[in-house]
Amino acid sequence: MTQPTTAVVFSGGMDSTTLAAHYHHAGNRLLLLSFDYGQRHHRELQAAATVARHYRAEHHVIGLTAVGALLPGSALTDPAVPVPDGHYAEPTMRATVVPNRNAIMASITAGIASARGAAVVALGIHAGDHAIYPDCRPEFLTALQACIDAALDGFPTPTVEAPFLHHTKTDIARLAAQLDAPLALSWSCYNGGALHCGTCGTCVERREAFADAHLIDPTQYATTT
Amino acid sequence: MTQPTTAVVFSGGMDSTTLAAHYHHAGNRLLLLSFDYGQRHHRELQAAATVARHYRAEHHVIGLTAVGALLPGSALTDPAVPVPDGHYAEPTMRATVVPNRNAIMASITAGIASARGAAVVALGIHAGDHAIYPDCRPEFLTALQACIDAALDGFPTPTVEAPFLHHTKTDIARLAAQLDAPLALSWSCYNGGALHCGTCGTCVERREAFADAHLIDPTQYATTT
Numbered sequence: 001m002t003q004p005t006t007a008v009v010f011s012g013g014m015d016s017t018t019l020a021a022h023y024h025h026a027g028n029r030l031l032l033l034s035f036d037y038g039q040r041h042h043r044e045l046q047a048a049a050t051v052a053r054h055y056r057a058e059h060h061v062i063g064l065t066a067v068g069a070l071l072p073g074s075a076l077t078d079p080a081v082p083v084p085d086g087h088y089a090e091p092t093m094r095a096t097v098v099p100n101r102n103a104i105m106a107s108i109t110a111g112i113a114s115a116r117g118a119a120v121v122a123l124g125i126h127a128g129d130h131a132i133y134p135d136c137r138p139e140f141l142t143a144l145q146a147c148i149d150a151a152l153d154g155f156p157t158p159t160v161e162a163p164f165l166h167h168t169k170t171d172i173a174r175l176a177a178q179l180d181a182p183l184a185l186s187w188s189c190y191n192g193g194a195l196h197c198g199t200c201g202t203c204v205e206r207r208e209a210f211a212d213a214h215l216i217d218p219t220q221y222a223t224t225t
Numbered sequence: 226m227t228q229p230t231t232a233v234v235f236s237g238g239m240d241s242t243t244l245a246a247h248y249h250h251a252g253n254r255l256l257l258l259s260f261d262y263g264q265r266h267h268r269e270l271q272a273a274a275t276v277a278r279h280y281r282a283e284h285h286v287i288g289l290t291a292v293g294a295l296l297p298g299s300a301l302t303d304p305a306v307p308v309p310d311g312h313y314a315e316p317t318m319r320a321t322v323v324p325n326r327n328a329i330m331a332s333i334t335a336g337i338a339s340a341r342g343a344a345v346v347a348l349g350i351h352a353g354d355h356a357i358y359p360d361c362r363p364e365f366l367t368a369l370q371a372c373i374d375a376a377l378d379g380f381p382t383p384t385v386e387a388p389f390l391h392h393t394k395t396d397i398a399r400l401a402a403q404l405d406a407p408l409a410l411s412w413s414c415y416n417g418g419a420l421h422c423g424t425c426g427t428c429v430e431r432r433e434a435f436a437d438a439h440l441i442d443p444t445q446y447a448t449t450t
Contacts, residue, residue, distance in 0.1 A: 062291045067333050070285060071340045100336030103376045107332045108292050111325030115296045134378035147372040151328045153359035 005118040007031040007158065009105045010059070012048025014186050014206055015124035015164060018172050020055060021181035022163060023122060030057035031118055035105050037098065038068025039076050040083065041192030050185045062108060074098045076190060083190045088205040089131045096190060096201065102135035103144065106160065110148045113158040121148075126164040126172060128205060138165060169209035177215055184218035198223040230343040232256040232383065234330045235284070237273025239411050239431055240349035240389060243397050245280060246406035247388060248347060255282035256343055260330050262323065263293025264301050265308065266417030275410045287333060299323045301415060308415045313430040314356045321415060321426065327360035328369065331385065335373045338383040346373075351389040351397060353430060363390060394434035402440055409443035423448040 006023040010016045010032040020030055032055075034048040045061055052059030068077045075081040075095040084092040102123065109121045129136035145160050152158075164172055176183050188206045189196040196203050198221030210217035231248040235241045235257040245255055257280075259273040270286055277284030293302040300306040300320040309317040327348065334346045354361035370385050377383075389397055401408050413431045414421040421428050423446030435442035 060291065060295060062295075063288060064333075066285065066287045067337070070287075070337045073340055097380065098336070099339035099380055100332055100373065100376050103332040103372055104329070104336055107325055107328040108289075111323070111329055112292065112295045114324040115298055134380070135376035137375070137378075139378075140372070140375040143368070143372040143375040147328055147365070147368040148325065150362070150365040150368040151325050151360035153362075153364075155322065155324055155359070 003027065003029045004120070005029040005031055005116070006120040006122050007033060007109050007113040007116070007118040008122045009102075009109050009124070010034050010048055010052075011124070012044045012046070012051055012186060013124070013188050014169075014176070014183055014209070015126055015172055017051050017183060017186040018176040018179065018181045019122055019124040019164065020051065020057065021176065021179040024055050025179050028120075030055055031113070031116065032057050032059040033109050033112065034059065034061045035064050036061050037064040037071075037077060037101070039192070040079070041076070041187070041190050043189075043192040044187040047185060047187035051182055054182045054185060064104070067104065071098055083200050085199045086201060086204065088128060088201040090201070093132045093201045097133060100135065102140065106144055110152070110158050110160070114152050114156045117156065119158055121158045121160045123160065123162045124164060125162050126167045126169060128169045141165065169205050170212040173209040173213040173215055177213070193222065195220050195222040197221070228252065228254045229345070230254040230256055230341070231345040231347050232258060232334050232338040232341070232343040233347045234327075234334050234349070235259050235273055235277075236349070237269045237271075237276055237411060238349070238413050239394075239401070239408055239434070240351055240397055242276050242408060242411040243401040243404065243406045244347055244349040244389065245276065245282065246401065246404040249280050250404050253345075255280055256338070256341065257282050257284040258330075258334050258337065259284065259286045260289050261286050262289040262296075262302060262326070264417070265304070266301070266412070266415050268414075268417040269412040272410060272412035276407055279407045279410060289329070292329065296323055308425050310424045311426060311429065313353060313426040315426070318357045318426045322358060325360065327365065331369055335377070335383050335385070339377050339381045342381065344383055346383045346385045348385065348387045349389060350387050351392045351394060353394045366390065394430050395437040398434040398438040398440055402438070418447065420445050420447045422446070
């Protein structure tokens with residue numbers, strides 16, 4: 001039997017690293033796709049490459065910097081907009097939305113999956129993303145699959161899977177521990193400095209997940225409060 | 226009243242040049258987005274820039290060559306696959322499909338439209354595309370809009386318009402003449418040589434459209450048969 005291939009939208013963060021672990025342990029060949037859209041936390045792409053090497057997986061960084069330059073107003077791509085501190089689900093975190101980002105990344109991944117014979121496109125979106133990011137909600141996932149089905153009618157059509165869609169970040173931390181996912185190699189912080197800042201929305205969420213799961217957090221943060 | 230902005234998926238071909246003319250004449254500001262996905266007919270991007278200058282329109286070329294390199298098997302991106310000659314609607318033209326291309330380009334354009342305040346994303350797809358290209362059919366358009374609506378819920382959400390969806394290529398040639406669209410500057414040929422080859426699917430379609438509309442074809446073809 002041929003080993004099935006799963007194409008993973010792969011940021012190198014905690015969620016997509018655990019996602020890669022999930023499909024690796026299920027016996028899938030990994031095709032890991034990261035996206036360089038001019039994100040402030042460009043550092044995550046190094047983390048992605050390191051995790052990919054850990055799994056000896058095929059990994060590509062798709063250059064989308066011309067797209068990022070045309071997306072003003074997001075704290076992740078516009079140097080004029082500061083990254084907000086606070087809790088991930090707070091309204092201030094709206095500033096970190098990059099409009100249509102998951103549709104862009106998933107559409108590219110679906111095209112490549114169709115051409116490369118990957119039956120699954122995997123997204124690491126989870127329940128904690130739903131409040132702020134509309135392109136992480138179940139409704140988006142359903143609409144995305146319908147769009148892929150229509151666009152690839154008569155051609156190999158991948159199925160979009162998001163196994164963590166109803167998981168909390170704490171669930172993901174627990175699963176990562178079970179699967180021995182290399183979370184110490186992953187990168188979350190939106191500020192993209194030398195260390196995780198510890199105070200931006202995604203750092204706060206990362207710290208809470210390990211704490212709530214009663215797991216040792218392997219991350220070195222710049223601030224410990 | 227502020228002039229409305231329309232973001233056009235703009236290849237520099239006959240359809241999207243006429244599309245730009247359509248929105249220009251309707252009083253819209255144009256935001257023209259072309260995509261470099263490593264297409265063999267890279268020449269079309271020069272044509273796009275020339276048409277953009279004609280309309281004094283904002284124009285950007287979005288680099289997607291890393292995506293094109295991961296889409297083997299299409300005659301438009303894979304040097305190992307020859308461009309088929311013949312009529313556009315023939316089954317051999319399936320070789321020119323780039324999987325999920327319109328979803329990729331439209332998703333990027335929708336994200337930029339949302340960030341840049343363009344209320345419309347315009348696609349030049351038309352009835353002659355339906356047979357071979359699933360991502361040019363009405364079903365795709367409906368699914369695409371639903372995907373954009375879900376992904377941008379709560380954020381500025383563009384409407385996807387495809388005013389030529391039920392037009393033939395001949396209708397487009399006629400409309401271009403009415404609007405004085407600069408079709409002599411546009412580029413169709415999939416082979417991307419110095420001149421239009423005259424025999425590939427899109428050249429055959431282009432020639433037929435002018436002939437059927439009883440219009441002078443401004444295109445210089447390498448072969449006249």
